Amino acid sequence: MRAVVCSAYGPPENLRIEERPSPPLAPGQARIRVGAAAVNFPDVLVIADRYQISVPPPFVPGSEFAGVVDEVAGDVGDLAVGDRVTGTGIVGAFAEEVVAKASSLKRIPDGIDDRTAAAFGVAHRTAYHTLRSVARLQPGERLLVLGAGGGVGLAAVQLGVALGASVTAVASSAEKLDIAAKYGAEHLVDHRSGDLRTALKGALPEGADVVIDPVGGDLSEPALRSLRRGGRFVTVGYASGVIPRIPLNLVLVKGVRILGFQFQDLAADELARNEKELVDLLVTGRAVPHIGGLYPLDDAAEALRYVADGRAIGKIVIAVRSRPAVHS
Known part of the structure; x- marks a missing residue:
């Protein structure tokens, strides 16, 4: 099979396409013919050995995939050859199998293509579980989303709107904010255009009820200060x-x-x-990544560089197979 290989830790440019043997099957496992894989920022960290889990090279990077079951070992329940599935892992997704x-x-x-399925998993599940079970966002509340142009951030914008919140999107460019607005953000703040704390006071004079922060760095404290009491x-x-x-x-005073x-x-x-609700949002078109x-497998390094540089809007997808199947 053809696969992207990280032979030594470093930047995306170090990655190479290689022919590798098909990985062996163990009981309880399935082999998936990958149609599409999605790029996540942690993939960049893994190949640089900056992630919380260290994977010794050589390895195939990639944490999110969609495709068709080609083979199953014993003890796989009702999973069968031909089933269309999606999955996640620390590594392994940027390959034909x-x-x-x-x-x-x-x-x-049914009705969801491989590219959409691959792009939906990590970002939308992270955003939805965060909003629904951690923040416990309620209809009518004011939600502030940092990094609103990225995978998790833009998913949080979409899902916050679906949950009935008024959403303020913070991102690094007008282009990213335009996309956030198309997905329902009511207030748009470019954090590179001036003082963020002042801008948030203007957008949220009564304060935010919830802040979702997938970015960290210098944005976190002004966002925290924008919260209402409680x-x-x-x-x-x-x-x-x-x-x-x-x-x-700040935590004490506010x-x-x-x-x-x-x-x-x-x-x-x-x-x-949460999973049941989220799938319903996907199939009804209320939350689509x-x-x-979209990059071919040969250009996976370029796709990772695009994400690493913070230029991506939403999700970046690698089309491993040229024509992902669409079933209805």
Whole structure:
């Protein structure tokens, strides 16, 4: 099979396309013929050995894929050859084949193509579980989203609107904010055009109820200050590359809550409820990932560079197969 290979830690430009043997199957696993894979910022960190989990090279990067089951081993439940599925992992997705635990795969709903399915998983699930179960966003509340042009940020804009919130989007360019507005953001703030704290006071004079922060860095403290008394601030990631230092006196004086999101913290029943609601939003067209760039497998390094440089809007997708199937 053809695959993108990281032979040594470093920038995306170090990656190469190689012919590799098909990965072996173990009990409980399935082999998936990959139709599309989505690029996430942690993929950039993994190949540079800057992620929280270190993967020894050589390895195939990529954490999110969609495709068709080609082969199954024993103990895979009702999963069968020909099923269309999506899945995630730390590495392995940027290849023509991937092997994964059958229990970790999710069936792709009818009518959803591979590219949409690959782009939907990580960002929309992160955003929805964060809004629904961590922030506990309510209809009519004021939601502030940092990094609103990125995968998680733009998903949070869409899903915040779907949950009935008034959304303020913060991003680094007019182009990113224009896309956020198309997905329902009511207030738009370019944090590179002036003082963010002042801009947020203008956009949210009564304060935000919830802040979703996948960026960190210099944006976090002004966003925290924009919260009303008793508001909730959820840290999701640090796409800026800088983990912020928050003055704790702000938490004391404003009476706000700072929360973090991790999938493993969710109760099983709440996770199942969220997943059901999220799939319904997808199939009814109320939450569809914005694919801001499509690259062939040969150009995977370029796709990763585009994400690493913060230029991506929504999700960047690698078309592993030239014609992903669409079923209705």
